Amino acid sequence: MNKLMSSLSxxxxxxxxxxxxxxxxxxxxxxxxxxSAQEHGGTKPHRESWSFAGPFGKYDRAxxxxxxxxxxxxxxxxxxxxxxxxxNLAQPxxxxxxxxxxxxxAEGYQIQDGPNDAGDMFDRPGRLSDHWPSPFPNEQxxxxxxxxxxxxxxxxxxxxxxxxxxxxxxxxxxxxQYQEQGPDYIHALLNGYVDPPEGVTVPEGAHYNAYFPGxxxxxxxxxxxDQVTYTDGTPQTVDQYSRDVTAFMMWVAExxxxxxxxxxxxxxxxxxxxxxxxxxxxxxxxxxxxDH
Amino acid sequence: MSGHAxxxxxxxxxxxxxxxxxxxxxxxxxxxxxxTPRNLNYWWTFGGIxxxxxxxxxxxxxxxxxxxxPHVTLAFDSVEHIMRDVSYGWLIRYIHSNGASMxxxxxxxxxFRGLYYGSYKAPREVLWILGCIIxxxxxxxxxxxxxxxxxxxxxxxxxxxTNLFSAFPVVGPTIVEWLWGGFAVDNPTLNRFFSLxxxxxxxxxxxxxxxxxxxxxxxxxxxxGVDPKTPKDTVAFTPYATIKDSLxxxxxxxxxxxxxxxxPNYLGHADNYIPANPLVTPAHIVPEWYYLPFxxxxxxxxxxxxxxxxxxxxxxxxxxxxxxxxxxxxxxVYRPLFKQFxxxxxxxxxxxxxxxxxxxxGGYIVAGRILTFWYFAHFLxxxxxxxxxxKPKAVPASITEAVLGKKGSAPASVGAQAPQTxx
Amino acid sequence: MGVRGKETLVASxxxxxxxxxxxxxxxxxxxxxxxxxxxxxxxISQLQPDASxxxxxxxxxxxxxxxxxxxxxxxxxxxxxxxxxxTAKDIExxxxxxxxxxxxxxxxxxxxxxxxxxxxxxxxxxxxxxxxVVIGICTHLGCVPIGHMGExxxxxxxxxxxxxxxxxxxRRGPAPENLAIPPYHFVSDTKISxx
Numbered sequence: 031m032n033k034l035m036s037s038l039s040x041x042x043x044x045x046x047x048x049x050x051x052x053x054x055x056x057x058x059x060x061x062x063x064x065x066s067a068q069e070h071g072g073t074k075p076h077r078e079s080w081s082f083a084g085p086f087g088k089y090d091r092a093x094x095x096x097x098x099x100x101x102x103x104x105x106x107x108x109x110x111x112x113x114x115x116x117x118n119l120a121q122p123x124x125x126x127x128x129x130x131x132x133x134x135x136a137e138g139y140q141i142q143d144g145p146n147d148a149g150d151m152f153d154r155p156g157r158l159s160d161h162w163p164s165p166f167p168n169e170q171x172x173x174x175x176x177x178x179x180x181x182x183x184x185x186x187x188x189x190x191x192x193x194x195x196x197x198x199x200x201x202x203x204x205x206x207q208y209q210e211q212g213p214d215y216i217h218a219l220l221n222g223y224v225d226p227p228e229g230v231t232v233p234e235g236a237h238y239n240a241y242f243p244g245x246x247x248x249x250x251x252x253x254x255x256d257q258v259t260y261t262d263g264t265p266q267t268v269d270q271y272s273r274d275v276t277a278f279m280m281w282v283a284e285x286x287x288x289x290x291x292x293x294x295x296x297x298x299x300x301x302x303x304x305x306x307x308x309x310x311x312x313x314x315x316x317x318x319x320x321d322h
Numbered sequence: 323m324s325g326h327a328x329x330x331x332x333x334x335x336x337x338x339x340x341x342x343x344x345x346x347x348x349x350x351x352x353x354x355x356x357x358t359p360r361n362l363n364y365w366w367t368f369g370g371i372x373x374x375x376x377x378x379x380x381x382x383x384x385x386x387x388x389x390x391x392p393h394v395t396l397a398f399d400s401v402e403h404i405m406r407d408v409s410y411g412w413l414i415r416y417i418h419s420n421g422a423s424m425x426x427x428x429x430x431x432x433x434f435r436g437l438y439y440g441s442y443k444a445p446r447e448v449l450w451i452l453g454c455i456i457x458x459x460x461x462x463x464x465x466x467x468x469x470x471x472x473x474x475x476x477x478x479x480x481x482x483x484t485n486l487f488s489a490f491p492v493v494g495p496t497i498v499e500w501l502w503g504g505f506a507v508d509n510p511t512l513n514r515f516f517s518l519x520x521x522x523x524x525x526x527x528x529x530x531x532x533x534x535x536x537x538x539x540x541x542x543x544x545x546x547g548v549d550p551k552t553p554k555d556t557v558a559f560t561p562y563a564t565i566k567d568s569l570x571x572x573x574x575x576x577x578x579x580x581x582x583x584x585x586p587n588y589l590g591h592a593d594n595y596i597p598a599n600p601l602v603t604p605a606h607i608v609p610e611w612y613y614l615p616f617x618x619x620x621x622x623x624x625x626x627x628x629x630x631x632x633x634x635x636x637x638x639x640x641x642x643x644x645x646x647x648x649x650x651x652x653x654x655v656y657r658p659l660f661k662q663f664x665x666x667x668x669x670x671x672x673x674x675x676x677x678x679x680x681x682x683x684g685g686y687i688v689a690g691r692i693l694t695f696w697y698f699a700h701f702l703x704x705x706x707x708x709x710x711x712x713k714p715k716a717v718p719a720s721i722t723e724a725v726l727g728k729k730g731s732a733p734a735s736v737g738a739q740a741p742q743t744x745x
Numbered sequence: 746m747g748v749r750g751k752e753t754l755v756a757s758x759x760x761x762x763x764x765x766x767x768x769x770x771x772x773x774x775x776x777x778x779x780x781x782x783x784x785x786x787x788x789i790s791q792l793q794p795d796a797s798x799x800x801x802x803x804x805x806x807x808x809x810x811x812x813x814x815x816x817x818x819x820x821x822x823x824x825x826x827x828x829x830x831x832t833a834k835d836i837e838x839x840x841x842x843x844x845x846x847x848x849x850x851x852x853x854x855x856x857x858x859x860x861x862x863x864x865x866x867x868x869x870x871x872x873x874x875x876x877x878v879v880i881g882i883c884t885h886l887g888c889v890p891i892g893h894m895g896e897x898x899x900x901x902x903x904x905x906x907x908x909x910x911x912x913x914x915x916r917r918g919p920a921p922e923n924l925a926i927p928p929y930h931f932v933s934d935t936k937i938s939x940x
Contacts, residue, residue, distance in 0.1 A: 381788065385788055388792070406796070407795040407797040407798075410788075413787050
């Protein structure tokens with residue numbers, strides 16, 4: 031590598047040529063860029079500060095519990111979350127309700143089971159092993175009840191949404207480890223119900239949203255201030271609700287995030303020390319060759 | 323001379339075995355005593371890194387198959403089941419999905435290194451072609467693997483790529499239906515892709531064995547491009563190359579772990595967390611990053627068949643590089659003009675990759691055409707002509723001279739003997 | 746790797762230099778071994794029953810549907826469970842057996858302490874002795890025994906000829922243990938929940 035680098039720097043002419051070529055490529059492509067996410071989609075969401083971002087990010091338990099409350103009382107009347115099981119509510123790294131609390135939540139829902147010995151399906155109270163029941167029996171029924179739009183499933187939604195970061199932001203994100211575009215977008219969307227600008231008409235049955243691609247969203251503003259009663263004194267604003275439910279959605283989409291970052295740190299420390307030892311070992315081993 | 327000596331077991335049991343199957347001797351001569359040029363730099367550690375990545379992908383893949391269900395109604399949820407319920411499933415799945423990208427990063431560095439130092443030149447043509455075959459197999463494997471989670475990008479990627487074959491006149495549509503096993507990408511497609519995705523890595527492993535065999539027949543190239551002439555020019559593979567490769571691997575693993583643990587979805591697409599929907603195409607559909615340069619070429623050509631042929635030609639042309647490069651000098655280090663054109667070509671590849679991620683509109687298409695032209699011109703015009711007109715710098719007489727000349731120290735007894743002479 | 750390097754290289758005498766080098770090689774080699782071992786663990790752990798399997802729900806059985814003398818097979822955690830509405834004769838036979846005659850004198854009842862003796866009372870349902878609930882898997886090599894067969898009026902295993910009596914206790918080998926009794930409890934008088 032050193033040899034390569036030294037051979038590179040020995041030739042200023044070549045450097046100039048490469049620089050010119052690179053600059054040419056960038057100017058050509060950047061200058062002529064006609065299309066952008068902004069033109070096709072909504073306004074770029076603002077980057078929020080999430081407790082689960084960064085190398086030591088962790089979910090805020092209280093926030094996840096509040097977010098679950100918002101999901102349960104508001105969102106879940108239209109949105110499913112079919113990969114979320116009641117037992118998940120009590121597992122480490124999540125909202126960490128007690129197992130008793132999770133059981134109570136489960137028993138509050140009727141789950142279809144069967145067939146019984148007579149061949150009939152029947153409803154019974156939910157158990158920890160059951161998954162979150164969907165509000166509609168199928169996609170067609172969901173569309174029929176929601177003006178033709180299908181309320182997306184929450185299971186992986188927070189990882190399924192993003193916005194374009196552009197150059198050089200997408201390179202900087204590698205180093206800052208910023209991966210929270212999905213939560214940014216969802217938070218922005220929930221706060222993006224504003225009056226349409228002058229001259230913009232919204233189609234019948236749709237609503238104007240500043241952050242939704244195309245701006246015409248079928249979902250009406252889903253939540254308003256004081257709609258959900260928090261017991262811990264957290265402000266009951268739309269902004270707070272949307273932050274909480276977004277954090278909850280991120281956990282539903284990535285339930286092992288905390289374990290991932292924790293193990294990641296251990297692995298990093300290990301690898302760096304190991305690389306250091308290997309470096310000195312390599313130097314020792316090669317010393318004989320280099321000395322002569 | 324422990325390094326260069328042949329393996330002679332002292333243990334009677336081993337002796338008995340070796341006289342019937344000289345396995346340990348083969349390993350000894352290939353990975354212990356095998357002489358490697360003493361001046362290899364860290365770009366040469368990527369061969370070892372690639373072996374590591376292949377093993378990593380095969381092991382994690384075999385484990386994922388234990389939990390995955392190749393069926394259109396279950397594939398997406400079974401991947402999520404791995405991510406949620408299987409013990410360390412999230413880790414193994416992210417190892418596999420990010421490992422694919424790491425594999426390609428390593429293979430591109432490996433290829434660029436080969437192109438810069440002229441590792442494709444005689445007598446290493448077969449070695450180079452085997453490498454190109456591995457690269458082709460990797461692309462096929464990665465493509466089919468990306469289909470398996472059955473998200474939106476899986477489905478539409480499969481649809482677009484298989485539709486490439488519809489460009490061929492007359493037989494195109496028949497070929498595509500044959501590939502699909504139906505009238506659209508559906509369950510039969512998923513099942514055959516799953517089967518082949520499991521098969522191809524073992525074929526890659528087989529070609530890798532041939533690749534290493536060919537390497538050991540002709541010997542490794544080195545930054546000077548000068549063949550080793552005396553034992554002084556080489557060191558034993560073990561411990562010298564093994565320890566250096568190990569360091570390279572661990573540093574590469576740090577890079578890998580950064581993505582794996584902290585930004586595991588950075589190199590993927592958000593849309594692939596939406597289950598496949600044959601009725602709705604995502605707004606921005608782009609392939610995985612490692613295909614982007616070829617995707618840009620595909621879209622740069624206005625004709626459907628032309629685009630497809632251009633794209634495939636971009637890979638085919640690599641097979642002919644050993645004969646397109648007419649220069650007598652092997653290593654780019656001693657070729658001042660070649661060096662410049664090499665880096666321009668690297669910039670062109672990166673530029674094409676960037677264009678591949680952009681929508682196919684206006685200026686992007688024009689830029690794509692210019693860069694596509696340059697990509698091919700590099701191989702078909704520049705390389706053949708450079709060899710005729712370029713005036714190379716003086717090439718050192720031997721590797722040892724190149725190494726010691728730079729350091730300015732007096733020549734001495736070196737090479738594999740060095741460890742013993744050290745006191 | 747580090748260790749092998751040491752063997753190849755260190756031929757000289759034990760100077761301070763060599764000792765330091767030895768330590769470095771051993772430390773590097775040990776680190777590599779630890780890393781490899783740690784890496785193996787997730788790949789072993791993933792074979793364990795996953796979270797969804799562990800959370801698998803209990804099975805409820807409606808006893809009202811089961812006639813006297815009838816054995817019903819239900820599935821619990823992927824395994825057959827026999828629920829037998831025993832007749833007075835079946836119970837009588839089971840009670841008459843002395844503990845000393847049994848091949849396996851332990852109750853094998855998940856609802857009782859591990860050392861409970863294999864009396865009929867410890868095998869049958871608590872306070873409802875006509876009900877016998879056992880996991881329908883021969884304790885020899887896992888076949889499903891056939892009910893109402895064999896000399897002991899219980900089960901007969903077609904694979905290797907083990908026989909069980911009317912309390913599900915093994916009476917003739919090669920099976921080493923009585924049929925296991927799963928954890929269960931009465932939800933109502935006519936309904937049990939297994940698991």
